[in-house]
Amino acid sequence: LQGAKFFAAMDIDRGPVWVNGNNQIPAGQTITWSGINVLGKTGLSFKGLFGANTTGIFQGTFFPGFIDSMVVEYRFNGVGAWTKVVGIFSKDATANGGPLGVDADNDRVGDGPALTLNLTEASGNITGTGNTLDLRFSIFDNNTGEGAMAIDNFRLFESIPLSVSLASFEALKDKSTADLRWTTETESDNTGFDIQRSIDGKTFETIGHVATKAIDGNSVQRLSYNFQDKAPANGVNLYRLAEKDREGHIVYSDVRSLNFEKDATFHCYPNPVRHQLTIEYNAMKAEQVSVSMTDFMGKAVITRSVNMQKGFNKTNIDMSALSQGMYNLRVVSASGVVHISKVAKQ
Numbered sequence: 367l368q369g370a371k372f373f374a375a376m377d378i379d380r381g382p383v384w385v386n387g388n389n390q391i392p393a394g395q396t397i398t399w400s401g402i403n404v405l406g407k408t409g410l411s412f413k414g415l416f417g418a419n420t421t422g423i424f425q426g427t428f429f430p431g432f433i434d435s436m437v438v439e440y441r442f443n444g445v446g447a448w449t450k451v452v453g454i455f456s457k458d459a460t461a462n463g464g465p466l467g468v469d470a471d472n473d474r475v476g477d478g479p480a481l482t483l484n485l486t487e488a489s490g491n492i493t494g495t496g497n498t499l500d501l502r503f504s505i506f507d508n509n510t511g512e513g514a515m516a517i518d519n520f521r522l523f524e525s526i527p528l529s530v531s532l533a534s535f536e537a538l539k540d541k542s543t544a545d546l547r548w549t550t551e552t553e554s555d556n557t558g559f560d561i562q563r564s565i566d567g568k569t570f571e572t573i574g575h576v577a578t579k580a581i582d583g584n585s586v587q588r589l590s591y592n593f594q595d596k597a598p599a600n601g602v603n604l605y606r607l608a609e610k611d612r613e614g615h616i617v618y619s620d621v622r623s624l625n626f627e628k629d630a631t632f633h634c635y636p637n638p639v640r641h642q643l644t645i646e647y648n649a650m651k652a653e654q655v656s657v658s659m660t661d662f663m664g665k666a667v668i669t670r671s672v673n674m675q676k677g678f679n680k681t682n683i684d685m686s687a688l689s690q691g692m693y694n695l696r697v698v699s700a701s702g703v704v705h706i707s708k709v710a711k712q
Contacts, residue, residue, distance in 0.1 A: 372415075372485070372518035373397075378507040393432070393508035400444065402499040402522070409525030410492040410499070412438060412451050415485035415518040416468075422513020423463040426456035427474055434466070435474070436515055437504045442496025451490035454481065463509065485518055492522075529554045529611035533588060537605050537622035538704045539632075544595035544624050546605055549588055553580040560608040561593050567604055567621075583612065598626045624703055625650065634695060638710035641686040645697065649674040653700040659683065659709070660694045667693070685711055 378393050404410065416436060418424070424434035435455045439448035450472070457476035458464030467476025468488050479486075492499070501522075507515055535548040546561060558577040562570040579589045595603070603626060607619035633646045647655065652675050659668035667688060672681050685693075688711050697705040 372516055374514060374516040375505060375507050376419075376514040377509065378505070394504065394506040396505075397503045399501045400498075402501065403497070404442075404495075404499045404522075405497045407524045408495060411489060411523045411525065412440070412492055412501070412521070413487055413489040413523065414438065414452065414520040416452075416454055416481055416488050417483050417485040417516040418454075418466040418481040419514040420465045420480055420482055422465070422509050424456040424466050424509045424513050425463050426459040428459055428461045428463075432508050433474060433506060434463075434509050434513065435504075435506050436466070436517065438490075438520075439502045439504070440492055441500050441502075442494055443498055444500055448502060449493075451492055452488045454488070466515070483514070483516070485516060529556050529583075529615065530609045530617065532607075532619060535607065535619050535622060536704055537624050537702070538706055539624050539626075540594075540706075542596075542598070542626065544598045544603060544605065544626075546593045546595070546622070547591070548607060548619070549590045550580075550585070551588060553578060553583060553585040553589065555612040556580055556583040557610050557612060559591065559593075560610070561595070562606050562608055562618075563595065563598075564604040564606075564621075565599050565601065570604075570606065572608070598624065600626055602626075622702055632697060632705040632707075634707050634709065637707075638712045639685055640712050641684065643683045643685050643695070643709060645681050645683065645695075647674055647679045647681070647697065649676055649679055649699075652676050655700070656696075656698040657681075657683070658696045658698075659685075659688075660696065662692055685709075 378391065378395060425432055427433060433455065437450055438452040439450050441448050453469040454466050455469050455474045455476045456464050457467040457480060459475045465480035467480055468478040469475060470477040503517065505515060530553050531551040533549040533551040538545040556578045558575055560572045561574040563573050564570040573595060574593055576591050576593055603624050604621050606621045609617050635644055655672050655674050657670050657672055658666055660666050668683060690711050693709045693711060695707045695709050
C-alpha cells in the first residue's frame with residue numbers, strides 16, 4: 367500500500383446517496399491482503415501511516431457496537447482467529463467522544479497523541495510463523511460529526527539477526543591520519559568489514575577492507591580490528607563499517623567523524639610534565655569536551671568535562687599528584703572527534 371494516493375473515508379454509513387434519512391452502506395468496511403508469502407521468515411513487524419480529523423467527534427466505548435476505529439489484524443495460513451497488531455480508537459470513552467489515538471493497552475481507548483490530518487506512523491510486532499500471512503484493515507466510521515480517517519504506506523518487515531555484535535567503534539585522529547578501531551563481541555558467518563568514508567553524509571565510498579579474524583567467520587570472543595585512512599579529505603570525514611555476512615546481508619555501523627581542517631587543532635605541553643599540563647584546543651564551535659587521563663593499565667585517573675568556546679581555548683590539568691610514568695590523554699569533542707596523546711609524567 368504505497369504510491370501517490372492514499373485511502374480516506376468520512377462518515378461511511380451516509381453512503382454515496384442519503385435516501386429518506388436511511389443509511390445506504392454499512393459504517394464498517396474492510397480491506398484484506400491474503401496469501402502473503404512469509405515462508406521461512408521470522409521477526410515480522412508491521413508499520414503504517416494513519417491520520418484523522420481532530421475536529422471530528424469519534425464515538426468510543428460508550429457506544430457498544432458503534433465504536434469508531436481503525437484496526438490492523440493478521441493471521442497465518444488463512445485459518446484461525448485474527449490478531450490485532452495496531453488499534454486506533456477514540457481517546458474519550460464517554461458520551462462526549464473525541465479525537466482518535468493509538469491504543470497501547472488493548473482497552474479500545476486511544477492512549478497516544480491525537481491523530482491529525484498529517485499522517486503519523488504506528489507499528490507493531492507480528493508474532494508466530496507460517497507459510498502465508500493474511501493482513502486485514504478494518505474501519506468503522508459512524509461518528510456524530512464530520513470525521514475523516516486516512517491510511518497509507520502499509521509495510522511488512524523482517525528482522526535479520528545481526529551477524530556481528532559490535533562492542534566498540536571509534537575514530538581517532540593521529541596527525542594527518544584517521545585511525546579507526548573497533549571490537550566485536552560476537553561474530554556469525556562474518557566475511558569481514560568494508561571501511562566506508564563520506565564527506566557529505568549522503569554518499570559513502572569504500573576505501574578499504576579488513577577480513578574477519580573469526581575462524582570460519584564465527585566467534586564468541588572479543589576480537590579487535592583497526593584500519594588507517596592515511597589520506598583523509600580536507601574538512602570533516604565521516605566513517606562507518608559495512609559488515610557483510612555469507613548470505614549477502616549488509617549491516618552498517620554508527621557513523622564516526624573526524625575533522626581534518628587546519629584550524630581544528632589540539633596540542634598539549636610540556637611533555638614530559640611535572641606539575642601542570644596545558645591543553646590548547648581550537649574548537650570549531652562552542653561545545654563541551656570530555657578530557658580524561660588513563661594510566662598504562664587503562665585505568666582512568668583524571669576525568670572532567672570542559673566547556674570550550676568557538677576558536678582558541680587553553681585549559682590546565684594538575685598532574686602533580688600522579689606517579690611517574692606514561693599516561694594517555696584523551697580529548698573527545700561533542701561531535702565524537704577523538705584526540706589522543708601520550709604524556710610522560712616526571
